[in-house]
Amino acid sequence: MLLVSNLQAGYDETMILQNVHLELPKGKIVGLLGRNGVGKTTLVKALMGLLPVSNGTIRFEENEWKKERPEARARAGMAYVPQGREIFSDLSIRENLLLGMEALPKSLRSTSIPQEIFQWFPVLEEMIDRKGGDLSGGQQQQLAIARAIISNPKVLLLDEPMEGIQPSIVQLIQDVLVKISSEKDMSILLVEHNLDAVIACADQFYILDKGQMVMNGNCNDINEDDLQRHLAV
Numbered sequence: 001m002l003l004v005s006n007l008q009a010g011y012d013e014t015m016i017l018q019n020v021h022l023e024l025p026k027g028k029i030v031g032l033l034g035r036n037g038v039g040k041t042t043l044v045k046a047l048m049g050l051l052p053v054s055n056g057t058i059r060f061e062e063n064e065w066k067k068e069r070p071e072a073r074a075r076a077g078m079a080y081v082p083q084g085r086e087i088f089s090d091l092s093i094r095e096n097l098l099l100g101m102e103a104l105p106k107s108l109r110s111t112s113i114p115q116e117i118f119q120w121f122p123v124l125e126e127m128i129d130r131k132g133g134d135l136s137g138g139q140q141q142q143l144a145i146a147r148a149i150i151s152n153p154k155v156l157l158l159d160e161p162m163e164g165i166q167p168s169i170v171q172l173i174q175d176v177l178v179k180i181s182s183e184k185d186m187s188i189l190l191v192e193h194n195l196d197a198v199i200a201c202a203d204q205f206y207i208l209d210k211g212q213m214v215m216n217g218n219c220n221d222i223n224e225d226d227l228q229r230h231l232a233v
């Protein structure tokens with residue numbers, strides 16, 4: 001679905017990512033782990049077209065992404081939930097969700113919110129007219145994910161969705177991710193610090209260290225000692 005080869009990207013003169021390889025198969029959840037500042041967000045931004053790529057390739061289905069803008073990537077089926085969520089605080093849950101449908105072609109847009117969104121995240125229906133800024137952190141994160149998946153993307157990029165969220169909501173988000181990846185055949189890249197969250201819901205994992213992929217594999221075969229070597233601060 002998404003294949004990254006030899007990717008090099010960074011900010012102005014500072015290269016952060018070096019020869020990065022990553023494969024996100026259709027309908028699978030891939031965890032991207034790494035310590036603070038190793039380049040996880042930089043990679044996600046490069047995939048979404050928010051940062052230029054200096055070298056290497058990003059293939060999405062049959063296309064090679066080069067200079068396509070984020071809006072074009074969104075229309076083609078990529079959705080992104082940035083770290084810190086970035087929901088619209090002054091808009092209601094309903095208005096935030098309706099804005100999420102803007103990524104769909106006009107002919108597919110609806111004026112009503114698909115019921116499945118509320119089956120996954122019931123609290124959003126209960127509080128539908130409440131402003132985004134008046135929600136708890138966990139409720140805002142549910143809204144941010146719901147807004148991203150409302151357009152039925154093929155690929156969902158999530159940057160640390162469990163950060164600062166209480167355990168019961170972490171569990172709910174993990175369960176929803178597993179459900180939508182299998183029911184909708186959605187490919188999910190889950191950027192995480194938290195190894196337990198990746199083990200709980202991902203199929204495969206990658207570890208980034210100082211801008212390079214140092215380890216990857218299947219979550220069923222994780223050797224936690226090896227992983228901790230790369231993740232310990």
Ligand SMILES: Nc1ncnc2c1ncn2[C@@H]1O[C@H](COP(=O)(O)OP(=O)(O)OP(=O)(O)O)[C@@H](O)[C@H]1O
Pocket residue numbers: 011014016034035036037038039040041042043083
């Ligand atoms: N806009 C920017 N301009 C210059 N350097 C930046 C910019 N944003 C990030 N960096 C640097 O790029 C490096 C990688 O940052 P990045 O945010 O990708 O790491 P990360 O792995 O996502 O970290 P965290 O887990 O803390 O979010 C860091 O050294 C950071 O200081």
